Amino acid sequence: MRGKFITFEGGEGCGKSTQILKLEEKLRSAGIDVIKTREPGGTRLSELIRGLLKDEETDPPCDRAELLLFLAARAQLAKNVIVPALSEGKWVISDRFSDSTFAYQGYGRGLDLDAIKTANDFACAGLRPDLTLLLEVSSETAEKRMRAREAKSSTSADRIEKAGNEFHARLRRGFLELAAKEPERIKRIDAEGDIEEVWERIWNYLKPLV
Ligand code: T5A
Numbered sequence: 296m297r298g299k300f301i302t303f304e305g306g307e308g309c310g311k312s313t314q315i316l317k318l319e320e321k322l323r324s325a326g327i328d329v330i331k332t333r334e335p336g337g338t339r340l341s342e343l344i345r346g347l348l349k350d351e352e353t354d355p356p357c358d359r360a361e362l363l364l365f366l367a368a369r370a371q372l373a374k375n376v377i378v379p380a381l382s383e384g385k386w387v388i389s390d391r392f393s394d395s396t397f398a399y400q401g402y403g404r405g406l407d408l409d410a411i412k413t414a415n416d417f418a419c420a421g422l423r424p425d426l427t428l429l430l431e432v433s434s435e436t437a438e439k440r441m442r443a444r445e446a447k448s449s450t451s452a453d454r455i456e457k458a459g460n461e462f463h464a465r466l467r468r469g470f471l472e473l474a475a476k477e478p479e480r481i482k483r484i485d486a487e488g489d490i491e492e493v494w495e496r497i498w499n500y501l502k503p504l505v
Pocket of ligand 1: 306308309312314333334335390391392393395396397399400440441444445447455456487488489490493
């Protein structure tokens with residue numbers, strides 16, 4: 296039987312990665328064979344592309360080049376990792392997938408949504424998440440969490456994180472429009488509150504599916 300493909304989405308600092316770790320552990324302890332991946336990334340080529348997308352030293356990609364780099368990374372991950380795992384009956388949890396492209400490159404950068412859809416469908420060759428959890432926090436909470444993470448890991452904001460408040464407001468609105476268009480697949484999760492509170496909301500939602 297095909298496994299389930301679950302994606303986590305949201306703006307910067309919404310807490311996806313933290314909750315994905317908890318879900319991975321919970322599913323394993325329930326005896327489910329699960330793999331976790333991230334976008335961009337998850338294969339050698341896709342991780343190299345991730346490096347290019349985050350690199351601040353070389354010339355930054357123009358908006359269309361940025362879109363195509365994300366899609367190239369996704370095509371490789373979908374074909375070589377996600378599709379084979381699902382067909383072996385494994386569950387796949389991905390930290391971001393196609394919805395991020397619509398939100399960031401479409402609503403955020405202003406690239407044409409229909410063109411993105413055509414190119415993304417080509418890259419994914421029909422692969423779509425079964426379920427997407429959209430983690431929602433206020434911009435103040437996101438900012439606080441990002442600052443806390445930077446202090447903890449001594450990293451600084453990358454090129455996309457530094458794209459400005461208006462860009463981030465547009466992409467957050469974009470995620471909400473995507474959720475309104477596909478309410479069956481995209482579930483909005485209130486991600487305010489501490490890690491355990493958010494986890495409880497996520498697990499309450501997923502428990503019946505497991
Ligand atoms: N992108 C991606 C596109 O533009 N187009 C695309 O198609 C795709 C796929 C990826 C970047 O690429 C863009 C989006 C991104 O800008 P990334 O480094 O993978 O870059 O960054 P993000 O996906 O944004 O993920 P992050 O790891 O940066 O953030 P998360 O996953 O939202 O947050 P997390 O879990 O790391 O938490 C951040 C901090 O908050 C704390 C954590 O401990 C951590 O320090 N935290 C909480 N603190 C208090 N209460 C809670 N409930 C907390 N939850 C977490």
